[in-house]
Amino acid sequence: MKSSPRSRLLPSKHRDRSSTIRDPVRQSPRNAQLSRLVGTRLWTSRFLSHEERDALGNVVVSTRSVSANTDLVRQGERADSLFIVADGWACRYTTTREGGRQFPALMVPGDVGNLDSLMFDRLDYGVRTLTQATIVSLPRDRVLALAAQHPGIGRTFTWLALVENAILSIWALSLGRRSAKERLVHLLCELSVRLDAEDGNESSFAFPLTQEHIADALGLTNIHVNRTMQQLRSNGMIGTANRTMTLPDVQSLRDICGFDLSYLHIQPSAEAQLA
Amino acid sequence: MKSSPRSRLLPSKHRDRSSTIRDPVRQSPRNAQLSRLVGTRLWTSRFLSHEERDALGNVVVSTRSVSANTDLVRQGERADSLFIVADGWACRYTTTREGGRQFPALMVPGDVGNLDSLMFDRLDYGVRTLTQATIVSLPRDRVLALAAQHPGIGRTFTWLALVENAILSIWALSLGRRSAKERLVHLLCELSVRLDAEDGNESSFAFPLTQEHIADALGLTNIHVNRTMQQLRSNGMIGTANRTMTLPDVQSLRDICGFDLSYLHIQPSAEAQLA
């Protein structure tokens, strides 16, 4: 399961910049909504029984399509639903007073956007789409009730939170101790794995991020990201064309930045179990 | 409740450098062990019923005193217990191949050291004491069983993981987008709150970290931390004497770095409720 079709991931550039979502759009029939969860990080948790998975599926209240650069929640706001990115890319973002922006997380298809909303009234970060995206919403109250009834669901949320923690810890290591080149390569290695884009030692995946987005993830300026990418391109370490990222030699990229995928805590059994 | 007596926090410098713990030392009678949890972040969770709190307390298997610079778990190792830092300071640390070190978290009295051990077989980071410390251990299996039986316990772990997440997100913002001075001041503001050391606009707390520890938390070199601290000292923004940190004007420090304590998710009711 390589990434989604390219058209879906392309940001729609001249519409709805910085808008906030209003109404659920494109309501689908209930069965379709349930099926939107399939393949999601939440859905494939190995801690869920079949019964628990069904219970979660029945809680989906809406599946909507959202354009690029839309805030799902803003910093300091309250969110009554858990947002799952079924398709497209999104980010969590934090900002300094002076306007410096940092992404503590990038979300790709299947990720949960605002786990914190389960426990906190106000979010410490904003969540925003980076591309056109399909968002599945689960109402917080019903999810919490389910978690109290079903141990597997509660455990799944703890697990999700801890995986986010592990990823964020490695990001901190990159931010604090790695050079620009290492940071960039490390991010690409991470995305390659998370998107399940690897085929032997090669990898290729739809890549909708602008250089500014990358900069916000890596704690660099877009200009320096640009120069660093050019260096990698001219060395043949990466290829970019048609909004597609190509990594011809994954292993040597991993060697450059000391990438070890164990921190992603991929569960190889989960998909197999559900297939 | 200001911080612990100074003697407790001083690292014992010429003993047990880099050693690993062997046996539980100084076993205390059971009642005393239970009471070691009191005041802990886990214990004061507002999601716990009295019954659940007792259940957790009964799971404590050991309370031991550990010298400074001791690994409780090393990177990639397995831990069968949850470690709670009842007294003293500790850190989580990650490293690059080249030896660059980054702390994704600092633990002060009351914090849980290795929540991830609940869900992962291998830890993505090491946990190490920075001072002599008192460590309470809860066996992972029994804790997991409790979490499955008692919704409040399960919910508490999710909550703990999400708070760590929130803190780490703000650390990422510091690492990626703040200057050395801002990072340092922000860390001091955070510690001042977490240690409950503030008295009006002043704050004073035992501070056992070396400048190298600070550097590892902030993604800087110890030398630059030194220069930055001197600058703050000469401006009267901070005072350091006898391993005690004094912040004479907390508000102006917060203004320097844009500190907003909401990300710490302090629960003012929790202590009152238990007092």
Next chain:
DNA sequence: CGGGTCGTTGACACATTTCAAGTTTAGTGG
């Protein structure tokens, strides 16, 4: 065709690191 986002380039500034001493401090052993 035109406007705007995104990508690219160059020259320069500067925060932070590196390297290489020294000095102070706090425990240790005689």
Next chain:
DNA sequence: CCACTAAACTTGAAATGTGTCAACGACCCG
């Protein structure tokens, strides 16, 4: 109690990675 030692802290000079500022170019969509 003093001398000894290692860790922690301090200082200076020079190197460098990354940021800043200011353009220009390419492309896409309306």
